Amino acid sequence: MTEQKTSTAWLTGAGLRPTRQRALLAELLVGDGKDRHVTAESLFEAAKKSGEQVSLATVYNTLRAFCNAGLMHEITVDGTKSYFDTNTSEHPHFFWEDTGELTDASRERMEIVNLPDAPAEAEIASVDVVIRLRRT
Amino acid sequence: MTEQKTSTAWLTGAGLRPTRQRALLAELLVGDGKDRHVTAESLFEAAKKSGEQVSLATVYNTLRAFCNAGLMHEITVDGTKSYFDTNTSEHPHFFWEDTGELTDASRERMEIVNLPDAPAEAEIASVDVVIRLRRT
DNA sequence: TTAAGTGCAAATTATTTGCAGTAAG
DNA sequence: CTTACTGCAAATAATTTGCACTTAA
Secondary structure, three states: OHHHHHHHHHHHHOOOOHHHHHHHHHHHHHHOOOOOOEEEHHHHHHHHOOOOOOOOHHHHHHHHHHOOOOEEEEEEEOOOEEEEEOOOOOOOEEEEEEOOOEOOOOOOEEEOOOOOOOOOOOEEEEEEEEEEEEEO | HHHHHHHHHHHOOOOEEEEEEEEEHHHHHHHHHHOOOOOOHHHHHHHHHHHOOOOOOHHHEEEEEEEEOOEEEEEEOOOOEEEEEOOOOOOEEEEEEEOOOOEEEOOOOOOEEEEOOOOEEEEEEEHHHEEEEEEE
């Protein structure tokens, strides 16, 4: 129930109504405090496995709502699907080319030296680093 | 005609048959020696503007063929569409969030320090760096 | 001549949307 | 109560594919 409270607070703290389906998804995403990388489909599967019922459209809409509220970040690596990360700080990712899995590469203290300056009339919104991995 | 020859050599050098439509697309892509970033749609538009006729499906198939032959690189930034780069060396890109335009950020000598090591049983295939720009 | 390439139109895949019904404040 | 949320099913959008036809070698 501590967990229940935490994930509900995660929702309300961002001004989102804690509906039954959002509470479920939030619990699956941040219930244990670990960072998580999901696709709409993978989260939908996890929800189904939990027994509760949510529609796929709602999973999509909810992930989008979480992103808009700043609770998650969308990551583009694959072209065919979107990934969503519960860790909203800027950090590099590993993308496993064979399985399509996305994981954090954040523990190291990576740094980019001589990052190109933003062109005039523009500023850097974010820097995405994706390390593509090939299983050996 | 030097240009014509060059883009044809670009094709044959990779073992691709220089058909009329491929020669046209190759010419649009590498005819002037400059690096280019296109989407299937943008290249299709450019082809139409040139007067010659090519189908959109062929543009898609051709871009895929060029990638498989190692002549171009596919870049994923947007989620909704694929970008193709004639510069196949690893280099960072600017992604203009407002226009969806992709440009090179390669002139600077950027470097990544302390790049996370690849996990065991994996090796790094490539490192993608995308600098997202917001117009000021 | 013959295997590779092309062009439609139909199929796929990921995602969004309209709208009627449901539930949270 | 009343406005946001949910869930379908239909709509979109980018890309791929099946297959008859064409063309480079």
